[in-house]
Amino acid sequence: MADKKGSDIFRVIQSVLAAAFGVQSNRNRERDFTEGKPGHFIIAGILFTVIFIIVLISIVNTVLG
Structure with missing residues (x-):
C-alpha cells in the first residue's frame, strides 16, 4: 500500500x-x-x-540586488 501511495503522490506532482x-x-x-x-x-x-512565485521573487531580487 505504501508503493501505491508513493506512486499517487508522484503522479499528482x-x-x-x-x-x-x-x-x-x-x-x-x-x-x-x-x-x-x-x-x-x-x-x-x-x-x-507558491514555490514558483518565491523562486521568481528570489531571481528578481538577485538580478536587481
Whole structure:
C-alpha cells in the first residue's frame, strides 16, 4: 500500500508540473479525472504556485540586488 501511495503522490506532482507547462497528455488528463482526488491536485497546484512565485521573487531580487 505504501508503493501505491508513493506512486499517487508522484503522479499528482507529475500532472501538476505537466499542466503548469502545458504539456499534459490526453491519456494522463483522463486518468487524473477518473482516478485522481481533486483535493490532492488543488493542494499540489497551490504549493507549486507558491514555490514558483518565491523562486521568481528570489531571481528578481538577485538580478536587481
